[in-house]
Amino acid sequence: KAGVTQTPRYLIKTRGQQVTLSCSPISGHRSVSWYQQTPGQGLQFLFEYFSETQRNKGNFPGRFSGRQFSNSRSEMNVSTLELGDSALYLCASRRQAGDEKLFFGSGTQLSVL
């Protein structure tokens, strides 16, 4: 069974640009969560999608948005990039929203110059 797949693995952007990250969950998993990881800040919750609807949201500005498709694949978009957006963005899936076990992808490393 394939794990959580994130693309691309690395991204370099400049300030003001926008970026889209992609996540394919484990087959059969319908919930996808996104986290931002920066040194010293741990894993900060961005949002969670289940059945194409955002079910939970973290404390991030509106520049961070996402969506989920009918096949449970999810995308995350960051508009008007800032230097502070440089981070590892991790996607995680679970069978249902509210299920306990979360499985992570390898992440997309975003660098904003």
Next chain:
Amino acid sequence: GENVEQHPSTLSVQEGDSAVIKCTYSDSASNYFPWYKQELGKRPQLIIDIRSNVGEKKDQRIAVTLNKTAKHFSLHITETQPEDSAVYFCAAPMFSGGYNKLIFGAGTRLAVHP
């Protein structure tokens, strides 16, 4: 508020010693407490978890204890080995609008020296 506090942020031990990492959570409705291990350049992986109806769970050299009254839970690693070197994250669910989101601590960087 939504908060999971984790201590210490760094921990250095000699091979064979024990390591203990502690977390506190704020949501009294939290009922599930997982620990994740993230090796350098790799994804976080679940290593052990505990539900609120038990006070302790063991899996070989690792164990987790839970004190619901104090809202504390801890990870214990005995007989540490160099391959235990990694960043460890605790987490707890926070409930909102009928759904829960898993909130993570800031992480503990464990270094095991041969």
